[in-house]
Amino acid sequence: MMNKPTVKVGIVAVSRDCFPESLSVTRRQNLVNAYKAKYNADEIYECPVCIVESEIHMMQALDDIKKAGCNALCVYLGNFGPEISETMLAQYFDGPKMFVAAAEETSENGGLVQGRGDAYCGMLNASYNLKLRNVKAYIPEYPVGTAEECADMIHEFIPVAKAVYALSNLKIISFGPRPTNFLACNAPIKQLYNLGVEIEENSELDLFEAFNKHAGDERIPEVVKSMEKELGNGNKKPEILPKLAQYELTLLDWVEQHKGSRKFVAVAGKCWPAFQTQFGFVPCYVNSRLTAMGIPVSCEVDIYGALSEFIGAVVSDDTVTLLDINNTVPSDIYEQDIKGKFPYTIKDTFMGFHCGNTAACKLSFCEMRNQMIMARSLPEEVTNGTLEGDIIPGDITFFRLQSTSDAKLTAYVAQGEVLPVATRSFGAIGIFAIPQMGRFYRHWLIEKNFPHHGAVAFGHFGKQLYEVFKYLGVEEIGFNQPAGMLYKSENPFAN
Template identity: 60%
Template sequence: MNNIPKVKLGIVSVSRDCFPVELSVERRKAVVKVCTEKSIEIFEANTAVENEKDVLKALQELKASGTNALVVYLGNFGPEGPETILAQKFGGPVMFVAAAEETESNLINGRGDAYCGMLNASYNLALRKLNPYIPEYPVGTPEEIADMVADFETIARILLGLSKLKIFTFGPRPHDFLACNAPIKPLFDLGVEVMENSELDLFEAFNNHKDDPRIPAVIKEMEQELGDGNGYPGILPKLAQYELTLKDWAEDHKGASEYVVFANKCWPAFQTQFGFVPCYVNSRLASIGIPVACETDIYGALSEYIITCATQLPATLLDINNTVPKDMYANNQNKFAGYSLTDLFMGFHCGNTPSCHMKDCSMKYQLIMRRLLEPDKEPDISRGTLEGAIRPGDITFFRLQGTADSQLRSYVAEGEIIDVDPKSFGGIGIFAIKEMGRFYRHVLIAGRYPHHGGVAFKHVGKLLFAAMKLLGVSDVAFNQPAAMLYKDENPFK
């Protein structure tokens, strides 16, 4: 993964001047020791902040170390002004946590009152209009604080990635998919750059890569990846040419940004002019941390990138596509145990899911495009999909979306892919999410979300939810349990 940030954690202890500074320092050292034991790399600043001059010293240490994500640790009550000035002047993601008391035998000289100090810290953070990460219960032992630091590392990676991200688009968002046509103003509010380009720009760049001397090496990589699933080897030269086109475009146009994703129009003129479908190339770029969303789905590409930062694994983008037939449900009751029929749906796309997340896969043709463009001949311009069943296991379904009135909203739902043959085409799997039927109606439909959802191949709901809150997204929906009604849900059903 070379398209996501490297988080360099740092920790600074703070101490109110009427408390012994040694207490905060020793507690900080204990946290760092546990972090090291848990293989969490963290820079320990020697300066314990008691006043504003200490803030400047600590900031110098942090800058010299390359720290880009800061843990402010209340080893005791903490000085409200200096500790929040530190967060204000740091210039990157910040977390506030506090020490729990260690033992009943040391509650006079060894009592720190950080439990109390977190309250006043939160008030002063609000005065400065700061929104740091504060865990659900931010007070703990060194072992508990280290686990909070590990969570913060992931959240910081998301925030740092978005702050230096550029989204490239090619082609206007399709008229038939207006749900993907969302305002981009909220992206600039997040600090994300957007560079919109014509399909002609892409076509010119593609043609300029004809006979590129690197094409044979890319073909060899593709052949090795596909193995026995290389059903249409004749299309690989064009796909390799296209892959090099996108990689070079990213490198040549990232400008002041460090990380890139794509949202590209992929039908129907793409097939007739380029002579293939781009799905397999999209899957390969996603596998190295550069998501390529189809149908110019800008927020889909953004969602995939957030997932990639959260998991450090490739993501995919799927249609929330079709229901599971009743007979399939009945014939696989042992595998669907614990789920109702409405908890299930099939996630599908033409063939963009990375091979590492496929149970089985092979190069095929895009059936829907073939029906439209070449129904009475052998597949030609519709070739280029990576199809098969998506591998079973834990998933998190996620999307960050801009609304028609330029607001941001999001959803997060954890579930799993069931190991049942979907018996259909494309890259496809059977997804199970508790209370999906209600989530579908009262979040996806009521929230006016489009049909594309980002898929993380592990459970990261807690971290995605926290990251959205730090980004200022007030509406973060989830699949609520049966006893918890959604707003406007009919209680008499």
């Protein structure tokens, strides 16, 4: 299934009736031409039926962009703009929306006399009216610009719009209650509904029954071949592949049969304590393969982890992963491989780890192994199924959207990198470096009661994720604050 949205932004120009309509027409055409010259023309649609000056025009424009298949909206203030009808357009449009405004240019007809649009002023009134109507809209950092600059703003809106649209069409499918001693991942689901996300909670028995019904599925050999090809020399547990293939088909069929009215799906799966003994394996490798297919699967029934992974996959248009903020980097490894070679203190570093759910394409090398931690108390043969290896070095964004225990949305976004340093450890693991991580760990992650799971996008997507969380109404968004910028809980006399 196609599990990521495409966005088509309808560009609707507006004009206040006492300003020249021709100014908005010309500026809209220039904006559209600038976008098509630089970006994918299929991402936008120029509404030609009218320039919105009134409520009647607003309804005409709304009908036109709906018929054109637009699922996102850009209200373009070619001049001052009609604050009522332009914000009504945003109110009645069912999807993500943004507002941008035209900068003045003396080369236009009339210069700064007949050709002055005052959209700089009009944006203030637009924002006031949006608040009156309780309408959420994306407004760029500096929302007034030339045609080329506004084209760039729309392009930056695309990943934000994709994420917002996708969430309103998402179903998260979960299996089983959270494992005991994992209350941190057991957050209230009320906020999912507030975001427009649907949730389907199932029993482990439901999943086990479906798995057993897939025994002997004629598709299993083909999936095994796919796994063998992906693992290559890392195929150290070939005897477990048929069962893993059976499980993969079980999940894929469940997703297809249960997505219902929704277009997109993420999964929060169970992986212990009874999973191994009853299924006969651990699901880590299968989780990684579905995530690489664009269907994020979190472990330990981490519903908000699955939500975060899905957002990251949409924004980055790439495979993501979910990791524990797990352990410190030993001082001897830091002294030998990091100090003096990279601009980080030891407190800026940590190891991000999970048993084996990171996709092969995001590992420097990979091997199929057994889950070492579980094998300490269980027969080794039922703990096979992890994909282990060091995570590829490069830029990353570590983030999470979470509900607090009293059902309030909170989030964090931190940019950093995975260092090209061998971990000397097990699991899917990497040495992460985030500037000022030590302070961020204490004064945001601990202070704000975040769980140990964090989503990882491969690349720097902090700007886009921050805007997504703002659009969703998250009031507190943490980030790794630079030195000298104190957290609220930070003691100013500590250093």
